[in-house]
Structures are given as C-alpha cells and as structure tokens.
Amino acid sequence: MPLDDFKFIRPGKIRVRIAPSPTGLLHIGLARTALFNYLFAKKYQGNFVLRIEDTDIERSDSGFEEDIIENLQWLGIEWSEGPDIGGNFGPYRQSEKLPAYAKYIEKLLNTESAYRCFCSEDELEAKRQYAMSIGQQPRYNGKCSQLSSDEIRKLLAEGKKSIVRFRTPNEKVSFKDLLRGKIEFDSNLIGDFGIAKDLATPLYNLAVVVDDFEMKISHVIRGEDHIPNTPKQILLQKALEFPRPEYLHLPLILGPDRSKLSKRHGAFAIADYRKEGYLPEAIINFMAFLGWNPGGEREIYSMPSLIKEFSIERIQKGGAVFNVRRLDFLNGFYIRQKSAEKFAEICIPYLIEAGLVVPAFKSEQYPPAYGGMNLTQTYKVSGTGEEVNFNYLQNIVVLYQERLKKLSEISELTDFFFNDKLEYNKELLKWKEAGDREIEDSLNKLEKIISEIKAEDCNKEILEEKILPEAEKIGLSGTKDRGYLLWPFRVALTGKEASAGPFEVAEVLGKEKVLKRIREAKERL
C-alpha cells in the first residue's frame, strides 16, 4: 500500500476501541483484536477505549464483563477510557445510555429513514428459509415499509409488537478498507434491517454507529467477520449525518479445521490459559504474530518492542490457524527467562493448588492467586507435615525451569519431593541389561559413598566428585556405561522414568532422605 494512504494517521488524533458484548469469557479472538487496537493506539499516541455492548440484557452478564476486564489487564492491554475508569465520552456501557439511542431512533423515524415493522419472527424466519432455498439473498421484503400512519396507530393500539427497521436506500455502498482496499456492496441485496427492538433499545448496527460517533472513534479495527456489517453502518451514518471512521478488518484466527475460532473448538478463553500456566508475555507475543509480523527474523517481542514495530501495512489478509505448539514454545522460552526467585513465585500457587504444600499463614492472606507468593512465607508439606520455606521450594522448582512448557506441569514433575513414599515398579530401577544383583550392587555402592559424606557436604559438586568415578568403573562387561549406577540412583530418588538429574535432586533432598530412598529401593528388589 502506498505510503500516501497513511497520511490520515496523525499522532494524537487516533481513537480506537474494542466493543465486546459480555456474553462470554475473554477469548483469544477478542484479545487479539484488542491487542492490535492497543498497539495501533500506542504507536500513534492515540486513545484506546473499552466499550461494553450489553444492550442484549438477556445474554449479557456482568460476570463476563469482569472476566474481560480482568484478563485484558492481566495481559497488559490498557485502555484510557472504559466502564471501569470512566472518561469524557461515557457512559461506556451501552445499557447505561439508552436515552441517547432513543434520540437517534426518533430522528430516524421522523425523517422516514426508519419505520416500524410488525412482522412476527416466525413469519420472517419462514421467508428467510424460503429465499435461501430458491437461491436468493434472504432479506426483508419491505412488507411494513408502506404502512400509513393510521394503520400504524391502529396496530400500536392493538398492542401489536413491533421493531424499528431501517429503510435501506437502493444504492451501491463502497468503502476503503485500510488493508483490503475498496470493498463494494449492493445495498439492494441488504434489505431493510432491524435497528432497534423498541424506541429505546438499539440493535447492534445502530448502537455501534451511535457510540463510535459519540466517542469520536477515528479507526474501527475489528475482525473480518464484520465486513458485511460495514455497509449497513455506513448507511446509518449517512442517514444520521455522522462522519465515517476509517475501517480495517483483521484476518480471523482459525481453529485446526480452518474455521473461525469458537466454543466448538474447545476452550480458547484467556482465563483458561492463565490457569494452565501460560505467561502473559508469551500470549501477547504469540497473538501479535497471528496475522502480523515485523518483517525481520526476530520472533521474540515484548509489548514495548511490539508497540515500536507495529504497523498496519504488515498485517496479513488471510486467516491464521491457531497453533498451540508455537504458544507452548514461546511460553517455555519466557519461563526460562525468569529469575529463579520470580519463577518460584509463580510456581508455588500451582504446588498449593495440587495440594502438595499448604501455606502456613492466616487465611485472610490467601490466596494471592497466580500473582506470586511471599518470599518470607513458610509452607507445610502436606505429605510429610514438615515446614519448609520459600527458598526450599525455589530450589525444587528451578530444577524444572528449563523443562516446563506450562506452569501447571510443575506439580506432577516435583511431587516426589513432597511425598514420603514413592510409588514405582521395581523394573524401573533396571538399566539396560542389569539384573537384580547389579542393581543391588549399585545401590549398595551409592549407600556406602553417600553415608560417608557429611550432611552439609551433600551437594551436587561433592556428590559428583565422589560418585562419578565410581560410575565410570561399573558398566557391564567393561562397557563403562555410567547408567548402571546413575539410572538406579535417579529412579530411587524420584521414582520416575524422567526427571531432573540425580545429583541436583539429591542436594535438595538432603543426605538423610537420599539414604532412606536408596534403602527403600533395595527393599523392592
């Protein structure tokens, strides 16, 4: 796109928004639209507005509004005006400004741009089905558009239910999409669409047009699924004599089957990812690259660098399939970037959640829910009853920092630190061709070496220094395979097929527990 087309982007003049309806949890699609709006606003020093579209009281739920607000904040996407913080163009909740819409509905009715429609829903639905069955664009047939004022008065007096319908003029409507160029629709195919349920309850298209106008929105950046709504909104703007904002329709995020992401594809709520232990920086980095990229070969971007690099010219036109593998990779990457202390802070809630440890503090301080834990805090290990401090838990979890994709995996990986008795099959102790005798031999050697080490010297370095030379010696038929000693050592300590290395595990466990577990392993043979 020639640079000229972007001359309308003047820093400070930009006002964008997202307008979710609180009818479900914040999901990936909305969050990504919010991100792009946010990045665009930040990039050009504009304003990003949050507006709640809750005119449909039947479906709206304030719980969803809370979820949307909380998780957007958690992701680090901030707005400068919204229902929670107010602003100069409020209210930011449509249900709170019904009188404002009434004014415009009345105006539309008075200018004959709209009319009352008394058709029943069943009747309309039947006609819609019929039109589609004979291959026609289903649209309202205009039955009520010519009702005289006498007829209308009569129907109203009878108590007949009605809605307000827009009298769609017969003309071509075209607009320039910032991404796709000129898009044209024949309004003849659109038909007269509903704009209000009653004199004070606007339907989506009207509400959007009125709010975008009153909130002085300069750029409407939304999903591609809104392209067919755009001509309707433009027609309404014309009838109301509102200026037209710029439009940019983002490509959709697709499920594995390449169709629009929906409940059908499973959980795509941000709250779920958060619970599973995805970090906000990973989700942001991931979402930004769904339908956009900065051009270079760098793929790791933080929010500030995204703001710096963001440009609408580099937005993709085709839909992007949501690929969890990539999210996992990014999440693992960001997990590895954390300091040990920070990592422990965000892991501990998962240990608590799994019931491995219980925070030993007063109940009113609990829970700090995924936000991180107090460094001076002590915890009680559920399985053994012992008291441990933050530092001890940190030593445990950091052993798995580079192996984690999601924080929630931490409890399963480290549970052997918190249980007194390990459960595993004795076959697991066997390395390659080793038999019971060889294993017992190995365990005996380990027990002997370790019992000779002082408790305070039971650390990774010293253990390696004492055990590794012995491991070199064992092997079967002179193979010099350290596994004959180290594999049973590791299994005896962890009871797992895969885990962190035996030396670092032993260091955290401490001499007494290490010896105890080695003896228990022998008893299994």
Added chain:
RNA sequence: GGCCCCAUCGUCUAGCGGUUAGGACAAGUGAUUUUCAAUCACUAAAUAGGGGUUCGACUCCCCUUGGGGCCGCCA
C-alpha cells in the same frame, strides 16, 4: 444458495518483476547425556491450477479451483 473476503513448507510467515524461494514452530537425524528437557549442528518440507502482461513472474491482471466470513427482534 446469494454477497463479500482470502490463497508461499503441516502451521505462523519473509518476499513487494530477476533469490540456490529465507526464518520460526512442529517433525526427523546427529552431538551432549543416567532419563526427560534445555542447548548446538544438520535434514526433509511450499509458491493451488490455467490463461494473459513482460525479455523475465511467487510477485501485476483475468478465470477456475479451494478455503473462510456474513446473510437475526446476537454482537
């Protein structure tokens, strides 16, 4: 069915008329290694098809095919 949008490796993408079509995730192989990770090296993997335009098309135009979105008194 109608209207609209879209089209480079399995996935996310680079490319903006001349490239050995590049990168990342995933996959595979190897190195390291007691296991699993992490890390490093390497391998395999794409321009949907057909017409134009042009000295030259992944790139520009058209058609076909394919995919998607929307057709509410939901948003």
